[in-house]
Amino acid sequence: MARRVRLWRTCLNNRGTAATVLDHLLPINVSTFGGDIDHVFWLIFWIVGLWFIAAECILLYSVMRHRRKAGAVAAFWRGDTPRQLAWVLIPAFVVLCLDLGIDYAGASVWERVKGNAPASNIVVRVTAKQFNWIFTYPGPDNKFGTADDVTSENDMHVPVGKVVHLELESPDVIHSFFVPNLRLKQDVVPGRTIRAWFEATKAGTYEIACSELCGFGHYSMQGNVIVQNQAAYAAWVRETWPRSTAASSSASSKN
Amino acid sequence: MGAAQVRDSHEQPAGFIRRYVFSTDHKVIAKQYLLLSLAMALVGGFTAYLIRWQLAWPETDIPGWGPIGPDNFNAIVTMHGTVMVFFVAMPFLLGAFGNFLIPLMIGARDMAFPRLNLMSFWTLFTASVVLTVSMFVPGGPAAAGWTSYAPLSDNYIYTGVTWGQDLWILAVALEFASFLMGGINFLTTTLNLRAPGMTLFRLPLLVWMEITAAVVFLLSVGPLIAGALMLLMDRKLGTSFFRPDGGGDPLLWEHLFWFFGHPEVYVVALPGFGIMLEVIPVFARKPIFGYRAMIWSTIAAGLLSFVVWAHHMFVSGMDPRLATSFSVTTILISVPFAIIVFAMIATVWRGSIDLATPMLFALGGLATFLIGGVTGIFVGSATTDIFLHGTYFVVAHFHYTLFPVTFFGGFAGIYYWYPKFFGRMMNETLGKIHFYLTLVCFNAVFIPLFLAGLQGNPRRIYEMSSYDFLKPVQPMHLIATIATIGLLLGQLPFVINFGYSLVRGKKAVANPWQANTLEWMTDSPPPHENFRTVPIVCRDPYEYSVPGASRDWIPQTEPEPAVLATAAAE
Ligand code: HEM
Ligand SMILES: [Cu+2]
Ligand SMILES: [Cu+2]
Numbered sequence: 150m151a152r153r154v155r156l157w158r159t160c161l162n163n164r165g166t167a168a169t170v171l172d173h174l175l176p177i178n179v180s181t182f183g184g185d186i187d188h189v190f191w192l193i194f195w196i197v198g199l200w201f202i203a204a205e206c207i208l209l210y211s212v213m214r215h216r217r218k219a220g221a222v223a224a225f226w227r228g229d230t231p232r233q234l235a236w237v238l239i240p241a242f243v244v245l246c247l248d249l250g251i252d253y254a255g256a257s258v259w260e261r262v263k264g265n266a267p268a269s270n271i272v273v274r275v276t277a278k279q280f281n282w283i284f285t286y287p288g289p290d291n292k293f294g295t296a297d298d299v300t301s302e303n304d305m306h307v308p309v310g311k312v313v314h315l316e317l318e319s320p321d322v323i324h325s326f327f328v329p330n331l332r333l334k335q336d337v338v339p340g341r342t343i344r345a346w347f348e349a350t351k352a353g354t355y356e357i358a359c360s361e362l363c364g365f366g367h368y369s370m371q372g373n374v375i376v377q378n379q380a381a382y383a384a385w386v387r388e389t390w391p392r393s394t395a396a397s398s399s400a401s402s403k404n
Numbered sequence: 405m406g407a408a409q410v411r412d413s414h415e416q417p418a419g420f421i422r423r424y425v426f427s428t429d430h431k432v433i434a435k436q437y438l439l440l441s442l443a444m445a446l447v448g449g450f451t452a453y454l455i456r457w458q459l460a461w462p463e464t465d466i467p468g469w470g471p472i473g474p475d476n477f478n479a480i481v482t483m484h485g486t487v488m489v490f491f492v493a494m495p496f497l498l499g500a501f502g503n504f505l506i507p508l509m510i511g512a513r514d515m516a517f518p519r520l521n522l523m524s525f526w527t528l529f530t531a532s533v534v535l536t537v538s539m540f541v542p543g544g545p546a547a548a549g550w551t552s553y554a555p556l557s558d559n560y561i562y563t564g565v566t567w568g569q570d571l572w573i574l575a576v577a578l579e580f581a582s583f584l585m586g587g588i589n590f591l592t593t594t595l596n597l598r599a600p601g602m603t604l605f606r607l608p609l610l611v612w613m614e615i616t617a618a619v620v621f622l623l624s625v626g627p628l629i630a631g632a633l634m635l636l637m638d639r640k641l642g643t644s645f646f647r648p649d650g651g652g653d654p655l656l657w658e659h660l661f662w663f664f665g666h667p668e669v670y671v672v673a674l675p676g677f678g679i680m681l682e683v684i685p686v687f688a689r690k691p692i693f694g695y696r697a698m699i700w701s702t703i704a705a706g707l708l709s710f711v712v713w714a715h716h717m718f719v720s721g722m723d724p725r726l727a728t729s730f731s732v733t734t735i736l737i738s739v740p741f742a743i744i745v746f747a748m749i750a751t752v753w754r755g756s757i758d759l760a761t762p763m764l765f766a767l768g769g770l771a772t773f774l775i776g777g778v779t780g781i782f783v784g785s786a787t788t789d790i791f792l793h794g795t796y797f798v799v800a801h802f803h804y805t806l807f808p809v810t811f812f813g814g815f816a817g818i819y820y821w822y823p824k825f826f827g828r829m830m831n832e833t834l835g836k837i838h839f840y841l842t843l844v845c846f847n848a849v850f851i852p853l854f855l856a857g858l859q860g861n862p863r864r865i866y867e868m869s870s871y872d873f874l875k876p877v878q879p880m881h882l883i884a885t886i887a888t889i890g891l892l893l894g895q896l897p898f899v900i901n902f903g904y905s906l907v908r909g910k911k912a913v914a915n916p917w918q919a920n921t922l923e924w925m926t927d928s929p930p931p932h933e934n935f936r937t938v939p940i941v942c943r944d945p946y947e948y949s950v951p952g953a954s955r956d957w958i959p960q961t962e963p964e965p966a967v968l969a970t971a972a973a974e
Contacts, residue, residue, distance in 0.1 A: 193788060208771060223755045225690070225950055226690070241739055251735060259724070333790070336719055338720070338721045339555060360795065365564075
């Protein structure tokens with residue numbers, strides 16, 4: 150299984166078992182921006198991981214080392230002089246700098262994922278409703294709301310290596326469109342049309358889970374993103390879409 | 405200052421009802437809060453058990469309950485969250501400890517408004533009754549999550565829940581009213597009834613944290629009370645504040661909820677920290693490191709908590725250009741907490757550490773909270789939150805913040821102040837067994853849930869067999885559930901200890917831990933109006949191991965000798 154090379158792995162020359170375990174910490178990523186998100190994840194992981202281990206070790210060490218012994222007297226430090234407080238304030242300042250670094254690294258990725266989407270002529274309208282996903286394609290005329298629209302329930306076909314635009318809508322309650330492998334999550338809010346996008350890098354079937362509580366069927370709002378290579382996608386379009394703009398309204402998909 | 409001393413000393417009321425039921429004595433009220441929160445903790449713990457059993461062994465009848473359906477499951481998750489946050493953590497940390505300790509620690513005879521105090525408890529009691537009743541009404545209990553997002557919570561057609569949701573709103577609104585009254589009392593008491601010499605910068609940190617929590621609560625809850633009213637009107641009067649078909653906006657509810665909801669985390673966390681901060685210096689025999697830095701950090705965290713709420717809404721559909729600014733404020737809030745945590749570690753460093761049960765719980769709470777703190781950075785970054793939002797990673801993260809403060813902090817407080825509450829000591833061996841079981845099992849519940857979350861496992865999922873990508877996650881749920889059962893059974897030594905010590909525990913002396921703060925300068929338990937003579941405060945609360953002093957603790961009431969002056973000069 151060819152996986153994307155991640156930032157941390159370039160830091161580790163050999164792949165020990167620890168690295169293999171870490172490799173499985175996140176599901177395989179198959180979107181163009183997912184790798185960027187994962188980079189930020191691993192950046193945070195290593196920064197806070199090291200701080201965390203250091204803090205726990207110091208705490209544990211000091212508890213072990215300074216257990217009460219007869220005759221031993223505790224130090225008398227109030228930590229109220231600048232010199233003593235520096236022991237706390239300097240690490241806190243470093244934390245501040247690292248935090249800002251994390252935000253800086255994250256901001257551009259956020260902008261890429263949630264900001265303006267790259268141009269595309271593939272648009273799918275995603276209707277999340279209690280309790281399934283309806284995918285609507287504009288059909289050959291490339292317009293929604295016309296007779297040649299194609300709908301599909303719970304399965305969304307998309308081509309690999311193409312930017313896909315989504316228009317998310319809900320007629321009832323809030324849902325959330327979540328495809329772990331695409332690193333894509335976006336709430337679907339009734340009353341608005343929310344746009345999202347992705348570009349898949351690898352053919353395959355990737356599951357969609359609803360990740361906002363939407364009622365008793367929430368757990369069963371499972372769907373699939375079926376990423377196909379160009380030929381297979383074209384074949385699917387040929388089979389399920391009406392042949393021309395002179396639409397025959399009965400030709401929609403029967404999935 | 406000093407108003408308390410002017411008031412006449414009242415006799416304790418004679419009748420049973422006036423004395424123990426509708427009492428205005430803050431100590432009695434504190435015990436009522438304690439009892440209520442522990443009773444509700446049974447509900448919270450039992451619902452946790454139901455949730456966990458279902459996730460490990462779906463398709464089976466839950467022992468002690470029976471089969472469970474997806475709608476029950478949502479209701480149980482909703483009740484679990486609501487009960488734990490509003491009816492366990494708050495009554496426990498604010499109601500019980502705040503009420504008991506604020507007057508004692510500042511040297512007052514009671515709260516500033518004893519009757520308001522009585523009313524706030526009974527309002528909370530009513531709220532608990534309403535919530536409990538709501539679990540048994542036709543249509544079932546509320547099932548829209550403890551966050552009650554609209555429109556799911558707004559119209560019964562989406563959940564089938566009718567009365568349950570209305571009563572939920574009522575219960576939560578009553579709870580808010582109760583803690584509003586309580587908060588006013590905390591604040592007024594601390595500002596007005598301090599004993600002579602008890603300046604603001606001689607207050608024990610717990611008092612600072614309780615009143616900061618009270619202020620944060622007072623300032624944040626208003627919009628949500630309005631929101632709750634709007635939700636109720638949507639449901640009952642056909643308005644459409646949150647209904648898009650009538651021109652309303654579901655996101656408005658999210659903003660109102662989280663404008664309160666995030667500060668609420670600090671309302672719970674600060675008193676929990678406060679307890680740890682009282683316990684650590686006593687068992688390390690060392691002054692708090694950076695007392696003032698802690699206070700300023702607490703205030704800073706309180707203020708910052710008002711400008712981070714939208715980190716719960718990164719992928720909600722709000723304007724994505726808002727996200728980065730909320731990421732920055734969110735991650736900034738880690739700085740005051742870093743200062744507090746580092747200063748706590750510095751307090752432990754080179755102490756003379758006695759690992760008695762209260763200290764174990766305080767240190768254990770600090771050590772586990774750290775995981776909650778660092779994982780907050782992952783969900784505070786809008787970028788990584790795209791993936792992590794709404795998954796078990798979030799569930800594990802907030803349990804790692806709330807559980808340590810509520811239960812590690814709370815248990816540290818019980819083991820530490822039990823002698824003051826009830827005049828008897830608790831058993832140390834049982835206490836230690838309780839600690840280690842809680843520590844090990846708690847981590848064994850939630851570390852697997854982090855891993856589940858990292859695979860993208862959504863939360864509030866009744867059953868996950870329809871998802872292929874969650875198949876590898878199932879063992880994590882198994883471990884978490886077994887550990888949950890261990891965690892719950894691990895509370896038995898506590899229950900036994902608590903009950904047994906009430907009748908058989910060793911009689912406590914006034915100051916069994918040789919601590920400095922004022923509550924230890926009076927009998928255990930304290931007499932009706934707390935102090936025989938009004939204490940005069942002469943010094944800071946944490947004078948332990950002062951060089952040159954005759955013993956390693958100097959009570960706050962002890963007049964300042966020349967020794968300290970020389971110690972400071974060297
Ligand atoms: C006894 C130990 C506990 C266990 C085993 C436990 C377990 C859980 C689990 C598994 C969930 C997720 C349910 C789901 O998403 O399907 C959950 C949700 C939650 N828990 Fe706990 N919990 C415990 C203690 C606490 C405490 C002490 C608090 C707060 C003070 C708390 C507050 C919450 C909240 C607010 C939720 C979210 C409810 C919702 O999604 O609406 N829990 N708990
Ligand atoms: Cu859903
Ligand atoms: Cu928050």
